Amino acid sequence: MWTFETMVGEPSSWLDASGPRSDVVLSTRVRVARNLSGHPFPAMAGVDDLAAVEEKVLTSASKSNYLTNALVVRMDEAGPPVRQILVERHLASPTFGVRAEGRSVVIGENEVVSAMVNEEDHLRLQSLRSGLQPLDAWRLVSRIDVEVERNLQYAFSKNWGYLTSCPTNVGTGVRVSVLVHLVGLARLGEVAQVLSGISKLGLSVRGFYGERSAALGGFFQVSNQTTLGQSEEDIAYTVERVSSRIVELELKAREELVARAGRKIEDEIWRAHGILTSARVMSSEEVMSLCSSLRLGVARGIIGGIDLGTLNRLLVVTQPGHLKYFHGENPSSDERDRMRADLIRRELGNRERTQ
């Protein structure tokens, strides 16, 4: 049975580092924005319209083969801790559910496919995959979109395609995002150069896990900026091709980093390992920066016995919402820092030393 409890107890499948280029790419997300004809977009909709849209979308989604046993979380029944967990697992946007009525999240088994109902648009359907898989993720979303559409009438214009609340999404309504770990380029001081090259290709880049994450660990999100005038396949292909090139540059940078300062880098990686497996108090910023170093060490084969999936997972389960959920009560910031350190030691397998 796929419930919220089983979901939180299990790691998200897209974090398991089984996908292509997992040494550099954590995950790929493809989402489409859809609206139903005959109802105002959520921001302009009254309670009745929101409820009607929610009902239609949920009914229709439940008939998709990919969402038959999906978990439905109604935001007006979910408290802030549940909302925070959804955000940390990339199943909801940070502001989603602040206005709770008529809003819900639909989560397919293993979190590969999910949907937000009545976010900025009536339906945001997404697929999250491990590693670099824009085309696969798009094809999956597309198949589900066709199934979900069977019982819905989408707002669509001949010239402008799928109509969305924000004109920056109109047309295909598709956003393809790839989460990359550019620790090598960041250390060599080349990351800005690479990123400005990417924006010239019509893609956008921003730091992931908050604005400081770029500086802390070299985590960036690359995504398409435009949604109108190109087919979805072309958009996904562009993101895939550009990301592959970024992966090559990153791998070269890591190579060079080790060639230039091998001993120093090796020392840094082992120190990160030492702190992560021994510390008793740990802030989330520290996790970000240490996991980044350790990730480099594991990807380069400098440290064995730890898999990349474990490190990907730590970035999610050490966030405040997850810690609060498992603690039961509302832990203070100091308590969370202790819980975080304990959790990491457990996850990295140093059970015998947790005393």
Add this chain to the structure above:
Amino acid sequence: MRCDDCGSPANIRYVEMVDGELRDLHLCDDCANTRGMALSLSPFAGPLVDMLMGLLDEMRVGEERTEDGRVCPECGLTRGEFRRTGKLGCASCYEAFGSELKPLLRRVHGSTVHTGTIPSKAPRDIETGRRARALQLELERAVRAEEYERAAELRDEIRRLETEVEVGDTEDRTPVESDAGGANVDV
């Protein structure tokens, strides 16, 4: 426009003034009957509704003046609100603010024409129109290459598609929703 009571297509617009508050209702035949409106209204419908509609339109004109722009007839979003938030209120806003959206879309996307997937329920002519445009390009190429037999085939195929679009047009023109408003009052 949908019936405010049951959500099925509305074909009656009912405007009333209660305690100085202007109410604008859209109803389907059945719900209007349930409310006992259709009958009670009919003798006075003309002048009364015209007067109230006039008031409503004046209010909208007032908004337009202060915001220096249009108002979406479907959801009531003003041009000023659109400019402030950058968000549209409903599908009809794309029509209402079309003239300023077009340059905006060109700036943002470098294009104003969707070439991606089409919902399976969209009118057939979208697909056929696209195919006809593609064939037209191939026809021009065939003529340049002096492949006249091929060109003749393509020309016939394009004509066939064009007839299909015309037929499809009339077939598909059954509106998905009733008209967004305007001054049409069917009582």
